[in-house]
Amino acid sequence: MSPEVLVALVTAAGVILAAVVTALPALRSLQRTTAGAVAEQGAVTREHLAELGRVLNTRIDDVRDDIDGVREDVARVREWQAGHDAEHMLIGRPPRGDS
Template identity: 65%
Template sequence: MSPEVVVALVTAVSVIVAAVITAIPAFVSLARRARGAVEADGAATRDALTAIAARVDARIDDVRDDLDEVREGVAHVREWQAGHDAEHLLMGQRPPRDS
């Protein structure tokens, strides 16, 4: 290699090293601030997720209660239908068929 290329390479490496050394304190400071912000945001996110989970659990309980009511209604209709079919059988008629 020619001496000019060596000088250019040494100069480029020294400029890059100087830039990295100068930027290290800024990166460290930025990392500390970012870590603090993430920890604070993380706590807010966890609190929000806990609140959402509580609302979802409450909604699931409401849906289960609604389903229990529907099941009771269906059971009541089936009991009535069985009694109604029995009445028709006792009267000698065939119960109506569902289409």
């Protein structure tokens, strides 16, 4: 290897090392800033997800109450229908629809 090439390689390595040493404080500062921002945004995101969970649970409970109301209505109709069919059996007429 010629001395000029060796000098060029050593110079290039020195320049790269100087650039890395110079950039390290800025990179560490950027990393700290980014970590703080990510932690802050993570907390906000968790709060919003918790609120969304509360809203969804409330809505699910409302739907369950609606379903329970429909089930009660269906049970009342079935009870009435059974009583109505029993009345027809007692008076000797077939119930409607069973001609």
